[in-house]
Amino acid sequence: MAKFTKDATSLLEYVGGKDNIRAVTHCVTRMRFVLVDEKKADIKKIEALPSTKGTFTQAGQFQVIIGNEVSEYYNEFTKIAGIDGVSKDAVKNAAKSNQTFIQRLMSNLAEIFTPLIPALICGGLILGFRSVIGDIKLLDNGTKTLVENYQFFAGLYSFLWLIGEAIFHFLPVGIAWSITRKMGTTQILGIVLGLTLVSPQLLNAFAVVPGAQIPVWDFGIFQVEMIGYQSQVIPAILAAFILVYLEKFWRRVTPDYISMIVVPLMSLVPAVILAHVIVGPIGWAIGSFIANIVYAGLTSSFGWIFAGIFGFFYAPLVITGLHHMTNAIDLQLMSQFNGTILWPMVALSNIAQGSAVLAMIFLQRKNERAKQVNVPACISCYLGVTEPALFGVNLKYGFPLVCGLVGSCIAAMISVSSGVMASSIGVGGIPGILSIKPQYMFMFFIAMLEAICVPFILTTIVGKKKLSLEDIKGENSSISDNTPVQTTENKIETTLTDKSDIVSTFKSPVSGITKNLNEIEDKAFASGAMGEGFAVELTDGKVIAPFDGEVMVCFPTGHAYGLKSTDGTEILIHIGMDTVQLDGKGFDVKVEAGQKIKQGDVLVQVDLDYVKSQGKPLTTPIVFTDGSHIELLKKNSNISIGDDDIIKITK
Incomplete structure (x- = not known):
């Protein structure tokens, strides 16, 4: 029996069987399904599988997070299911058939x-x-x-x-x-x-002045x-x-x-x-x-009602990926009225969802594992990027999302009732106040206070009733600190060890500008579901081995590598965003799966100019998939290949 035979067989059953699968493919971390009827998918059973690290639905695709062994899992799944996989683009196109005309239109705008x-x-x-x-x-x-x-x-x-x-x-x-x-x-x-x-x-x-000759x-x-x-x-x-x-x-x-x-x-x-x-x-x-x-x-006498509706439903739009459609309206308003009323509500929605997470940080302050997700998600949200908070925290528990929506609704009504207008778009969260026209900054500040306080208070009150002891403390009262615990965030059983066990053999595999993992676009990485790590905006195309070890996974398109060091550290290097769609073009691969490597060996030479010309971001996540704890020592810094003082790793 192959490694994933049992889980793949169960997954086939839990997604509703072969007849419920319209198309399936995979990327470097996830199985991507287009299902005939998504309601037939039993999410609780799927997430309970040992090999599954989480699920989410976006743009008509039901995605199951597996990890850097997803290609092996995928091969076993398609063999058991007796179906042929298709390309990522084909799945994307098939997913649109699950959407209405309006949804497809909005998706294309996004x-x-x-x-x-x-x-x-x-x-x-x-x-x-x-x-x-x-x-x-x-x-x-x-x-x-x-x-x-x-x-x-x-x-x-x-x-x-x-x-x-x-x-x-x-x-x-x-x-x-x-x-x-x-x-x-x-x-x-x-x-x-x-x-x-x-x-x-x-x-x-x-x-053009009215009446002027054109x-x-x-x-x-x-x-x-x-x-x-x-x-x-x-x-x-x-x-x-x-x-x-x-x-x-x-x-x-x-x-x-x-x-x-x-x-x-x-x-x-x-x-x-x-x-x-x-x-x-x-x-x-x-x-x-x-x-x-x-x-x-x-701006009508009923404007506050429209504002409340928009404020309440904006975050769900983010979940579907359709929120970018509002950019077109914002830009039109800016052109026509020298400002936009919509964008302040977007920024307030970011803040409200972040405040719900802030309450979860308070409620789960004794839960070390939860804090690893909650804290970066909250910071990201307050800076205008809500996906880590939505997918990693608020959707998971449900009630923080609703409390955030209530706070966003009220804040939007305050903003519109006060005539708050932004002179530009693009800056969300708390920094969004910089885009507000000066005469409206005070009232926007008042709306910000509401967006911080109301979701925090509501989430705290509801959370004290809803959260279990395990949610709050990260353990059952009958389980000691050193007992292997299986959590909803990571089904892999791990024994907590002394965090002074610091690994110091890691050297940067790339050159570029560092950033926190929760700041990147890909939600599977940003939410921490794959593990902790950091990301680098590449400035050089050479990618080297960061330690002595072995190439466990070398994706056929050359854009992703799973490596294991001699001391057991496992990492995933994913070069760029959506670069799987390049089908290997721009990637000169130097290694293969199963190959032994020494620190400094070149894994791949990337043609950065080509990747950029295809519209693919050069943001490269480096994720530790073995459960290591990562502290980024150089944030927003320009690092060089081979640097050894970028992060601190503890096991």
Whole structure:
């Protein structure tokens, strides 16, 4: 009997049998299912399996966290089930069949905006800082700003607009690029299309004075107004999809020997014409209509009701991955009304969920294992990243999520009732106050206090009734500190040992900027379900062995490696995010599974430029899958390959 025969057989039964599986694949840590009926999956029994470290559902996929032996598990599962696995993209596409039309639409919008989020966050921070130095009167008894008093800040204020303008003013370029990337067409054509929507020779529609004469392109029989779509979302989306489908059509009907000439020309030129003649004006009208409806609803006498509904349901949107759709509305509001009412509610929702986790930290202060998840999840939430808190804590227990939703609902009503408006988006959680217009900062602060206090108090009260002794102390009253304990977070039995057993043989396998594991996008890693560790934003493509040992797992695509040291330390190095989709391109693998390694041996050489050109983040989790406790000694630091003072490991 193979290692995972028993568990794989049980998993097949617990997911509802072969007939309930529409598609299945795996990544480096998880089995990914598309089920006919997700209600047939018995989550409690699945999570009770010894090999299972957790489950969650996202974007139509039911995911079972296995660990770095998932490929072996997957092979055994498909053999027992008698079904063929498919590619990750095929599962992703099949998952969309579980969604309604609206869900698929929202999912596609989310996928368009996800690659743009780092730039939006950067732009939000910059505009927020400009507001602090240029709009808040901090000097001379509250009569002058830093910009008015100091030439340095005046210069900085002006210079930073260069970056802010590049991000928000030229947003259609990023949107068109993201859509062509998502749809698999020529990305540079998308960039060029986006540039034609924001060209300097075009007037900015928001700056046009009513009644002013607008220059035109005169074609004799008709004229086209030279109006741009700076900061616009919907016109850019519509124009980009026209370009995509034109390119796909011409590629299908054009002979290969002339495709290099015909396809770009016959795709780009008509797309630009249609963008300025038809879809641009239509998109402008649609965007303005949506923005006006949202603005009117939130500023009406019943605005507080709409705000409460949004505040309550925003976190569930995050769970489904559909929350990015609100970015389009936010950006439209910013363009049309010079600010957004929605974004402050997003930041308050982050804070409310973090406060629920803060209460769990208080309730579980004697539970060492729970603190390892709760503390980083709370910090992450307060900084605007809620997934670790939602998936790692609040969803797990249920009541903290609801208490957070109640606090978010009330905070949203306070915010909207007070007219709080943000000048930019991207900065969530407590730092979100930097994006708030100065005249509204006090009321936003009041809403923040509510979002901190109410979820904390409610979660504490409910938690004292709901949590078991094992949840609170991390052990049953009849079990001693040194007894092997099986927890809901990790089904692997471990005996707690002296934490002074420090391992010092680890040397950094990569070069780059360090960050806490809970700050990364992938929720399976960020939640700590796979184990503790840290992450590195790569600046060099060489990846080496961090210790003497053996290659336990070498993923066929070269993007992930499971290693075991001679002293028993086990780690997983996952290079980049979603890099499995590159099918090995950009990865020059130097080792294979079962190979003995020495510290410093090269595991793989990564073409970072290629990975970045495909839109894949270079964030690389390094996770200790053997239950080791990790303390990151160098946070947000630039480290070099071979450094040996980055972390402290205790077993």
